[in-house]
Amino acid sequence: MFKIKDVVIDPPLVLAPVAGHTDSLFRRAVKGLGGCGLVVSELASTEGMTRRQGRTAHITRFGEEERPVAIQIFGADPARMAAAAAMVEEMGADIVDINCGCPVKKVVRQGGGSQLLRDLRRMERIFRAVRGAIRVPLTVKIRSGWDHRSINALEVLRIAEDCGVDALAIHGRTRSDFFSGKADWGIIAEVKAHARIPVMGNGDVFAPGDAGRMFRETGVDGVMLGRGVMSNPWLIRQCWDYLTTGRAAAVSLEERMEFMSAFLRRVCEEVPPAVALGKIKKVGGALSRGFPGGAQLRGKMHAARTTAEFFDALAGYYDGLRGAGLGQALAPAAPAEDGGHSDADEVEHDHRGRPPE
Numbered sequence: 001m002f003k004i005k006d007v008v009i010d011p012p013l014v015l016a017p018v019a020g021h022t023d024s025l026f027r028r029a030v031k032g033l034g035g036c037g038l039v040v041s042e043l044a045s046t047e048g049m050t051r052r053q054g055r056t057a058h059i060t061r062f063g064e065e066e067r068p069v070a071i072q073i074f075g076a077d078p079a080r081m082a083a084a085a086a087m088v089e090e091m092g093a094d095i096v097d098i099n100c101g102c103p104v105k106k107v108v109r110q111g112g113g114s115q116l117l118r119d120l121r122r123m124e125r126i127f128r129a130v131r132g133a134i135r136v137p138l139t140v141k142i143r144s145g146w147d148h149r150s151i152n153a154l155e156v157l158r159i160a161e162d163c164g165v166d167a168l169a170i171h172g173r174t175r176s177d178f179f180s181g182k183a184d185w186g187i188i189a190e191v192k193a194h195a196r197i198p199v200m201g202n203g204d205v206f207a208p209g210d211a212g213r214m215f216r217e218t219g220v221d222g223v224m225l226g227r228g229v230m231s232n233p234w235l236i237r238q239c240w241d242y243l244t245t246g247r248a249a250a251v252s253l254e255e256r257m258e259f260m261s262a263f264l265r266r267v268c269e270e271v272p273p274a275v276a277l278g279k280i281k282k283v284g285g286a287l288s289r290g291f292p293g294g295a296q297l298r299g300k301m302h303a304a305r306t307t308a309e310f311f312d313a314l315a316g317y318y319d320g321l322r323g324a325g326l327g328q329a330l331a332p333a334a335p336a337e338d339g340g341h342s343d344a345d346e347v348e349h350d351h352r353g354r355p356p357e
């Protein structure tokens with residue numbers, strides 16, 4: 001375990017913020033599977049929170065069983081960031097997290113997300129304003145830099161520490177990498193070696209043994225997992241089992257299918273009907289990764305015009321698999337080439353590993 005100020009993170013494995021996926025329902029499901037010491041919300045727009053109250057309410061909502069929970073905010077205006085952070089504290093969140101890594105054009109153009117890595121004076125003003133507005137712990141999530149000519153994670157760490165930030169999460173890619181190539185765990189190790197505050201390492205933990213490897217190779221206090229959990233919600237528990245016992249039980253196809261059906265039905269109960277179909281297509285697309293004949297299933301799910309058609313496609317697929325005889329265990333699903341996502345409620349995500357504009 002480790003501590004972020006007075007908040008105990010135990011186990012030291014963290015569910016990363018993933019827009020369009022890690023809403024309260026998903027976070028509760030992952031937490032319920034075990035092994036997860038901290039969950040972080042999807043990024044919430046501080047413009048949306050402070051100008052159009054209510055529009056971002058679904059993003060900042062959380063359940064008691066998620067605790068400890070961090071709510072992530074993004075923006076470029078220090079006063080609005082501070083006001084939004086105070087709102088998050090008022091809602092009862094355990095931690096406020098500032099997004100300094102989002103590569104999406106819409107966020108960057110407004111001066112937020114990874115754009116802050118190019119505007120350290122603004123970043124510092126934001127950190128100070130937010131720090132002054134809340135008493136709960138403050139964390140920041142960064143990339144290693146804007147591009148490979150401007151890697152500045154150590155400078156960002158120093159600013160964060162000077163401003164009273166309580167912990168830092170670093171994704172070992174630059175903004176220009178988007179999601180391409182391999183995450184650079186070397187820069188994560190370097191940040192940890194220089195840090196006085198706890199550091200969470202992030203990037204490319206896809207298999208049960210990967211978290212332990214990141215702890216060993218970088219010395220981080222916590223490991224944060226994103227895409228791997230979107231396709232394998234058991235991944236955090238498997239990492240924890242592997243760390244504590246040297247083994248991790250595989251999850252059977254049957255279990256994955258049952259989880260997927262039940263979860264997607266809950267999504268339909270909880271989200272407004274107008275967005276339910278789009279949401280289950282996205283989440284179902286990730287959860288079915290690694291299934292035999294998964295691409296065909298995804299084609300059918302995406303073609304569905306109603307939620308009834310969607311669940312018919314799923315039931316037909318399951319019947320076919322059951323007919324063929326089940327019971328085999330699945331290897332951890334591989335991540336999607338494109339980062340495994342398409343868009344988000346507030347922020348259109350386009351993380352296709354393309355070079356920046």
Ligand SMILES: Cc1cc2nc3c(=O)[nH]c(=O)nc-3n(C[C@H](O)[C@H](O)[C@H](O)COP(=O)(O)O)c2cc1C
Nearest residue numbers: 016017018019042043171203204225226227339341
């Ligand atoms: C679809 C998608 C949405 C994401 N949304 C967020 C977000 O809202 N806030 C954030 O800080 N990072 C976001 N990320 C980045 C992840 O938190 C994480 O840093 C990244 O995926 C690398 O970790 P991984 O290799 O474990 O996935 C997103 C990533 C993806 C693929």
